[in-house]
Amino acid sequence: MTAAPTIAIVGSAGTYGRWLRGFFERRMGLRVLGHDPGDPASDTPEALLEQADVLLFATPIRQTPQVVGDYVRRSGGREAGRLWLDITSIKQAPTEAMLRSRAEVAGLHPMTAPPKAPTLKGRVVVVCESRLDRWRPWLQALLDALEGEYVYADAERHDRMMALVQAMVHASHLAQAGVLGEYAGGLGGLDAIMPFRSASFELDAAIAARILSLNPAIYEEIQFGNPHVAGMLDRLLAQLSELRGLVRQGDDAARARFRERFLHSREAFGAQALEEGSYAYERVGYLLADLVTRRYASVHLPEDRAGSLRALLHVFERHGVSLESIHSSRTPAGEVHFRIGFVRGTEPAALSTALTEIAGTGLGHVLEAG
């Protein structure tokens, strides 16, 4: 084990492979090799096995156990004393395949698509520590550098959890997307439905849209590649069937049964989870409401120093422009920017002068204004 190991990424041209290369090179200052059939200029598998201390599999879920098996064969024992990692969304089969090598083994599962930020700060990462010894301190250094929120589980427990955390959520939103598609003819599609939205509908539609925008192979495999999913779908379907039966029955007994079930689920959640979840929902509701503000500006403050936000706000104050909301988030480069909403009736000329002054003095970069 070395303090600055050479990393090799299998699947280096993929979405996560590219993000990870940037992370290892820029944030950890490590040498990175990579192989990907999609990138003819990438290194050969043999170069990876010959030169790398850490091998990381970032390959499609369905292929990963087979790809790992291929590397076990090619490596032929050279992997002893090295570390093999994977980031597959399903853990059991890839982990079993990696354990057939002589390498130390850990599985990581970032619960997010590669973010636009340079690290996984604030994002949950599941860690399956399968066979760790001398690489444990370096793995910890990697986790520290990634800045994630870590939860530990063995591969089997991970997959059971994912049947709920991912497969159930995806399945129910895909079902919603299907129903919305079927209703589109009669009601005019999502464009016609959205003006009637509740915050819940907006969030659910956003989740469905997100699922439908990302790599379909991942969503397919999260359903089809996890042995715990079929049982979860049975339960989901049973719950919906029972509800449908009660609604069709429609009498007081059915309503009583509905209330009973409702109360039962409330108890199962527990008072604290209900309170926290409801509060989280309210906060998101305020955020969504702020985002529909007619007049807004997104501003990046290039000077990361105490007082620069105050200086920015002072410009609005001097031009008589009142703020309605202010939120911060990250640009694709990982820089913080502020989205500022202005009160109804804001004078467009005053706002425009203020924004011109902000850009002109270099106080802030105005990324977007409306």
Ligand SMILES: NC(=O)C1=CN([C@@H]2O[C@H](COP(=O)(O)OP(=O)(O)OC[C@H]3O[C@@H](n4cnc5c(N)ncnc54)[C@H](O)[C@@H]3O)[C@@H](O)[C@H]2O)C=CC1
């Ligand atoms: N994209 C996401 O949102 C997340 C992905 N993951 C996991 O990360 C892994 C990779 O996902 P993505 O980067 O999104 O997929 P991707 O499809 O963008 O990338 C996979 C890459 O692997 C390459 N590949 C296929 N067979 C190979 C082989 N034999 N040797 C070397 N490379 C090979 C492909 O050419 C492709 O470039 C998956 O296991 C997925 O479950 C985990 C969390 C989130």
Ligand SMILES: O=C(O)C(=O)Cc1ccc(O)cc1
């Ligand atoms: O960021 C999102 O929308 C996702 O939920 C993406 C995602 C896809 C697969 C994973 O295993 C984890 C996260």
